[in-house]
Amino acid sequence: MLEFIVLVLSIAFFFYTLLGGADFGAGIIELFTGNKSIRPIYKAIAPVWEVNHMWLILAVVIIFNGFPPIYTQMSISLHIPLFIILMGIVLRGTAFTFRHYDTHVDGTHVYYHWIFRISSLVTAIFLGVTLGAMMYGKIDNDPSSNFQAQFIAPWFNYFCFSVGIFVALIFAYIASIFILGEAIEAKQVKFYAVLAKRFSISMIMVGSIVLFLAYFNEVPFFTLALSSPISWAAFIGASILLPVIWIAINKQQFQRIRVLVAAQVGLIMLGWAAAQVPILIHMKDGKHLTLYNAVAPKATLYYLTIALVVGSLLIFPSIYYLFRIFKFKP
Amino acid sequence: MDVLTAARLQMAFSLGFHIIFACIGMTIPFFMAYAEWKWLKTGDIVYKDLTKAWSKGIAIFFAVGAVSGTMLSFELGLLWPEFMKHAGGIIGMPFSWEGTAFFIEAIALGVFLYGWDRVPKWTHWFSGLIVGISGLASGILVVAANSWMNSPAGFEVINGEYVNIDPLAAMFNDAWFSQALHMSLASFVATGFAVAGLHGFYLLKNKDNEFHKAAFKIALTFGTIAAILIPISGDIAAKDIAVRQPAKLAAMEAHYHTEKGASLILGGIPNHETQTVDYALHIPYALSFLAHGDLNAEVIGLDQIPDDEEPPVLIVHFAFQIMVGIGSLLALIGLVFLFLNWKNKALIYHALFLKILVFCIPLGFIALEAGWTVTEVGRQPWIIYKVMRTKDAVTPMPGIQYSFYITLFMYLFLSAVLFWLMKRQINAIHQEYPIINNKEKID
Numbered sequence: 175m176l177e178f179i180v181l182v183l184s185i186a187f188f189f190y191t192l193l194g195g196a197d198f199g200a201g202i203i204e205l206f207t208g209n210k211s212i213r214p215i216y217k218a219i220a221p222v223w224e225v226n227h228m229w230l231i232l233a234v235v236i237i238f239n240g241f242p243p244i245y246t247q248m249s250i251s252l253h254i255p256l257f258i259i260l261m262g263i264v265l266r267g268t269a270f271t272f273r274h275y276d277t278h279v280d281g282t283h284v285y286y287h288w289i290f291r292i293s294s295l296v297t298a299i300f301l302g303v304t305l306g307a308m309m310y311g312k313i314d315n316d317p318s319s320n321f322q323a324q325f326i327a328p329w330f331n332y333f334c335f336s337v338g339i340f341v342a343l344i345f346a347y348i349a350s351i352f353i354l355g356e357a358i359e360a361k362q363v364k365f366y367a368v369l370a371k372r373f374s375i376s377m378i379m380v381g382s383i384v385l386f387l388a389y390f391n392e393v394p395f396f397t398l399a400l401s402s403p404i405s406w407a408a409f410i411g412a413s414i415l416l417p418v419i420w421i422a423i424n425k426q427q428f429q430r431i432r433v434l435v436a437a438q439v440g441l442i443m444l445g446w447a448a449a450q451v452p453i454l455i456h457m458k459d460g461k462h463l464t465l466y467n468a469v470a471p472k473a474t475l476y477y478l479t480i481a482l483v484v485g486s487l488l489i490f491p492s493i494y495y496l497f498r499i500f501k502f503k504p
Numbered sequence: 505m506d507v508l509t510a511a512r513l514q515m516a517f518s519l520g521f522h523i524i525f526a527c528i529g530m531t532i533p534f535f536m537a538y539a540e541w542k543w544l545k546t547g548d549i550v551y552k553d554l555t556k557a558w559s560k561g562i563a564i565f566f567a568v569g570a571v572s573g574t575m576l577s578f579e580l581g582l583l584w585p586e587f588m589k590h591a592g593g594i595i596g597m598p599f600s601w602e603g604t605a606f607f608i609e610a611i612a613l614g615v616f617l618y619g620w621d622r623v624p625k626w627t628h629w630f631s632g633l634i635v636g637i638s639g640l641a642s643g644i645l646v647v648a649a650n651s652w653m654n655s656p657a658g659f660e661v662i663n664g665e666y667v668n669i670d671p672l673a674a675m676f677n678d679a680w681f682s683q684a685l686h687m688s689l690a691s692f693v694a695t696g697f698a699v700a701g702l703h704g705f706y707l708l709k710n711k712d713n714e715f716h717k718a719a720f721k722i723a724l725t726f727g728t729i730a731a732i733l734i735p736i737s738g739d740i741a742a743k744d745i746a747v748r749q750p751a752k753l754a755a756m757e758a759h760y761h762t763e764k765g766a767s768l769i770l771g772g773i774p775n776h777e778t779q780t781v782d783y784a785l786h787i788p789y790a791l792s793f794l795a796h797g798d799l800n801a802e803v804i805g806l807d808q809i810p811d812d813e814e815p816p817v818l819i820v821h822f823a824f825q826i827m828v829g830i831g832s833l834l835a836l837i838g839l840v841f842l843f844l845n846w847k848n849k850a851l852i853y854h855a856l857f858l859k860i861l862v863f864c865i866p867l868g869f870i871a872l873e874a875g876w877t878v879t880e881v882g883r884q885p886w887i888i889y890k891v892m893r894t895k896d897a898v899t900p901m902p903g904i905q906y907s908f909y910i911t912l913f914m915y916l917f918l919s920a921v922l923f924w925l926m927k928r929q930i931n932a933i934h935q936e937y938p939i940i941n942n943k944e945k946i947d
Contacts, residue, residue, distance in 0.1 A: 225611055225614055227570065227574065228570075228603075228607045228610050230574065231573070231574055231577060231603055231606065231607075232603050232607065234574075234578065235577065235596065235599045235600050235602075235603040236600070238580070238581065238592040238596060238599070239592055239593065239596020239597065239599060240593075240596070242588060242589050242590070242591075242592030242593050242596075245581050245592060246581060246585045246589040248581070249578070249581030249582050249585045249588070249899070250899060250900060250901065253582055253899065253901045256582060257582060257907055259578075260574070260575045260578050260579075260582075261910065261914065263574055264571045264914065265914070267567055267568075267570070267571035268567065268571060268918055270567075271563070271564055271567035271568070272921065272922075272925055275560055275563055275564050275925075276925060276928065277928050277931075277932035278928075278932070317900060321902065324900075324901075470592070470596070470669075471667075473669050473670055473671060474593040474594070474596060474597070474669055474671055477597045477600075477671040477672065478596065478597065478600055481597060481600040481601050481604065485600070485601070485604035485607070488604060488608055489604060489607050489608065489611070492608060492612070495611075495615070496611050496614050496615060499615065499618075499619060499622050499623060500614075500618060500622070
């Protein structure tokens with residue numbers, strides 16, 4: 175049961191990174207390239223927009239139902255970054271929808287543009303900051319510690335922000351690939367191809383900084399990753415895919431690039447998971463919250479599993495149907 | 505402002521905001537599915553335009569509901585971590601089903617909004633129906649989780665540990681049915697009357713507009729059916745509360761003294777000093793009858809509730825009066841609608857009746873918020889009734905007042921933008937579907 179729940183949780187995170195990530199990334203691309211990206215972005219994400227963010231809700235529900243102590247600890251120690259993420263999700267979601275369904279375009283859209291763009295970037299960064307804080311090992315559950323130690327130190331540091339920027343770049347990279355498949359004009363194709371390449375170079379650079387900072391700050395993740403052969407293999411695999419993807423971009427094999435990039439992102443996530451899991455949160459006192467010691471009672475897992483099995487049987491075919499209608503048709 | 509007050513206010517505003525969008529999002533799809541069905545059956549283009557116009561509104565309301573719902577799923581932990589630590593494993597099940605239902609709703613909405621030319625007509629209609637059904641299902645499931653806080657079940661507390669967890673018993677607790685039924689009906693009443701009022705407003709300007717006439721009638725029919733049924737679910741809920749949560753009932757009624765043959769108190773201002781309700785109307789024996797189905801039954805008063813377990817009487821009493829008052833008024837208007845429709849169909853578009861409906865636009869939602877105030881404030885000081893106090897569940901994080909101010913400002917801002925956006929949307933309908941204004945000429 176636990177294995178199945180973790181599997182669904184992983185799938186939810188994977189799809190959220192790909193689809194939700196494409197969505198955040200779209201806002202980030204708009205931030206850097208301006209109004210000319212608006213139309214291709216609508217074309218790429220509008221029909222599936224509503225669904226992309228359901229993955230996050232699914233993941234949150236699985237965590238607070240199946241692993242309540244993890245949800246609770248994160249809610250307390252990472253209150254501030256999580257609150258910023260929430261503001262971002264609400265603001266960018268409403269700005270995108272308001273802009274999209276508005277009846278005509280006029281000067282007011284400037285506000286929607288900037289709310290959508292800035293909150294896309296900020297939310298993506300703080301999602302990464304939160305992830306970084308789970309690895310960083312400064313989460314403090316001692317109620318006698320001061321405010322700084324309990325609520326700021328776990329996430330406010332160079333390492334967590336480097337992870338934040340890395341995540342934002344992954345999202346922007348995914349988005350540029352996603353839009354690339356929808357672009358029709360040769361000019362657009364060229365533009366987003368260059369963009370995708372730039373984002374992938376930045377990703378490698380920031381990724382190295384993340385590892386460097388992990389080493390310098392003695393983040394437990396670093397030694398864990400070093401000692402895990404699966405992590406090594408996955409990270410090397412993701413790097414090897416890079417030139418393959420560049421070639422595919424040059425040859426304009428758009429469907430193939432999407433699959434390759436999905437595989438690449440999957441490998442990066444696998445490399446992370448192989449080092450980190452079963453630990454989900456590294457605490458300041460050296461203890462851990464893991465998939466085993468933070469798990470809900472058997473009865474809860476049993477009913478959660480039933481819900482997830484039935485849910486998967488309903489959701490996955492419907493999602494396939496939705497994507498078949500809007501994404502796979504020539 | 506202390507952390508507890510700030511956390512309660514932030515939760516109240518977040519829920520209060522979300523509820524409106526959730527209700528509209530789970531109700532209008534049924535109006536839409538009905539309108540599209542009429543179009544498919546009769547071929548009357550007015551119904552197609554109506555379906556399209558409503559679906560645009562739904563898309564906006566759904567998105568706002570989805571993001572404010574995402575916010576709530578985090579706020580449960582951000583504000584009440586101690587509650588979620590124990591409750592997460594017990595009432596997570598309805599949430600996991602709710603997640604599924606919500607997911608299906610989003611997928612079906614995607615097909616509905618963007619699939620007009622891509623899927624067969626009846627598949628399109630069916631996807632709209634699925635939006636409504638799964639929306640309603642997720643509403644019911646969330647209310648089931650809330651009802652557990654009023655009627656905790658499916659666990660035991662031994663030495664501070666929550667053990668012997670039975671998620672099924674927790675979900676199907678004693679309160680889930682009455683709360684879910686009452687809420688679903690309330691959602692149809694509030695949305696039905698609000699939508700009818702809105703189209704009524706445009707009918708006052710343009711009385712022969714077939715589009716608004718059709719919309720008005722469909723929305724008001726749904727609203728009326730629910731408004732006539734809702735006293736029944738209210739009665740079921742009240743009888744349930746009388747047995748399970750006597751403190752809440754006593755606060756709703758401002759019923760200070762335990763007595764047999766208790767009278768029902770209408771209106772008035774509860775006076776805590778004298779333990780009486782000033783300026784109120786008393787209906788002898790009615791409370792005993794309504795609460796227990798027996799004119800002479802004993803109704804527990806606030807005198808039997810320990811001082812530190814007493815809910816804020818003033819707020820709960822007022823909120824309850826507002827809810828019942830509005831509910832009765834809307835049921836009455838519903839009956840008038842049925843009478844007019846039976847007497848002479850043209851009468852339902854009479855200017856005076858339309859004006860009354862325009863006045864009713866916000867009423868259903870005010871009643872809805874008041875009803876939730878009764879449920880939530882009436883449960884205080886408990887977050888899990890008789891198990892955990894709200895003050896013991898709140899986050900140790902200081903400075904929650906700032907996050908409350910930010911949240912409040914953001915939601916007020918979004919409401920203002922949305923109001924303005926909807927106005928643009930409705931004004932545009934007339935330009936986008938010229939047939940709406942000129943149906944007679946085209947015919």
